[in-house]
């Protein structure tokens with residue numbers, strides 16, 4: 001009887017801790033870290049955007065006015081998100097793109113239905129990047145409005 005009780009206790013602990021770890025690290029993403037690990041890895045500005053869905057002040061980020069050719073990667077996990085070919089001058093003070101690299105991003109509803117539809121995430125780690133609006137230039141008509149803190153630029 002005691003043995004059975006112990007087994008049940010251990011089984012319950014396992015279930016509880018499993019539930020906690022999966023909710024804090026993001027379900028279904030290839031790149032997963034605990035909240036503590038994210039805090040250690042990222043700067044405060046990066047953490048606030050990527051893990052707390054914050055928005056940086058316009059015209060203050062590293063890349064809103066960056067005109068160099070290259071690739072924009074996720075500053076959380078190094079996943080390729082956008083290329084300079086699709087960056088355009090939006091006048092908003094945030095880096096803006098009209099298209100993304102295939103499989104680079106996902107929208108709020110793809111992995112977590114509690115996020116708003118226009119929220120843009122890294123498809124590899126689930127980090128919050130910014131928002132998408134339907135007032136972009138041709139050919140897509142989309143404007144992916146992204147925080148510089150969520151990006152890491154690599155020149156070609």
Ligand SMILES: [Zn+2]
Nearest residue numbers: 074077122125
């Ligand atoms: Zn990422």
